[in-house]
Amino acid sequence: MRTFRNRTTVLAATATAALALTLTACGGGDDGSGAKSAGSAADSSSSSSSKSTGGSGKGTDTANGTDTANGGGTSGGDGTSGGDGAAKASAGSGSEAAPLCTTKDVSISAAHRGGPPYTHIVLTAKNTSGHSCTMNGFPQIQFLESHKENVPAVAKSKPAAPVVLTAGAPAYALVKLSDGGKDENTEPVSAFSVMLQGGSGQAAVKAPGGSGIAVDPAAWATGYWTPELRNGADDF
Incomplete structure (x- = not known):
């Protein structure tokens, strides 16, 4: 009878320990799930911020004419060519203009x-x-x-x-x-x-x-x- 009681006690203790481990594991999953959710939100925010920053950077380059100056993009190249063309046309018309007449002319x-x-x-x-x-x-x-x-x-x-x-x-x-x-x-x-x-x-x-x-x-x-x-x- 003592042996049976001892076995019963051991089984009960084992069951209790298993239950405790199970609860601990469940509690850890909640914490981990929460941490993971926070990490995902942070990663998502970081990714979104990075994309936003990248977009802003490109916008600044376009505004500053960096892409155009570097010949990037068809429209940028056209804009640069147009500016140079206007400058050359202005310089050409100036250089081709007749000088002022003098009394010797x-x-x-x-x-x-x-x-x-x-x-x-x-x-x-x-x-x-x-x-x-x-x-x-x-x-x-x-x-x-x-x-x-x-x-x-x-x-x-x-x-x-x-x-x-x-x-x-x-x-x-x-x-x-x-x-x-x-x-x-x-x-x-x-x-x-x-x-x-x-x-x-x-x-x-x-x-x-x-x-x-x-x-x-x-x-x-x-x-x-x-x-x-x-x-x-x-x-x-």
């Missing part, structure tokens, strides 16, 4: 415009340089030694684009001398000087007519250089 003469009383003359500047050049602005005219200031320009006669003269081509400027009144304070001029804006040199121009021209400092004015004389803009 052109021959300047004067002729009466209309009949008596002669209130206007026309300046003609013919390109004799053998290459193209640009007539800038208006002629800087000094008629009298007693009046050193240049004859003022009439703004409405300014052309829309610069006047580029090919070899042998002329440019014109209408110049008002006086109002043609008998009571004007005019002075006779047989020759006068002309300078070109931006161009170097000074040209001596002979006044038209045998007796020269009569100028009034209170009335004189000049138009801009143009490829031709135009009605309206050159009427002043």
Whole structure:
């Protein structure tokens, strides 16, 4: 009987120990499951953060033009080519632009415009340089030694684009001398000087007519250089 009781006790103890181990194992599974869940969430968050960071990095490269500068991507390459093309076009147009005409590049003469009383003359500047050049602005005219200031320009006669003269081509400027009144304070001029804006040199121009021209400092004015004389803009 004692032996039976001892065996019963041992079996009971063994069962209790097994139950305890089972419970411990179950409790450990819960902890492990929770840890695993946390780890999975962390891994997922880390992965998501990494992907997000990678996306942001690419966005920054695109914004900074890194991909374009490195030739990455068709659109980037096209953008770079377009920028270079625009720069080359700008540089090309600048390098091909005709330089400013100087008084050595052109021959300047004067002729009466209309009949008596002669209130206007026309300046003609013919390109004799053998290459193209640009007539800038208006002629800087000094008629009298007693009046050193240049004859003022009439703004409405300014052309829309610069006047580029090919070899042998002329440019014109209408110049008002006086109002043609008998009571004007005019002075006779047989020759006068002309300078070109931006161009170097000074040209001596002979006044038209045998007796020269009569100028009034209170009335004189000049138009801009143009490829031709135009009605309206050159009427002043």
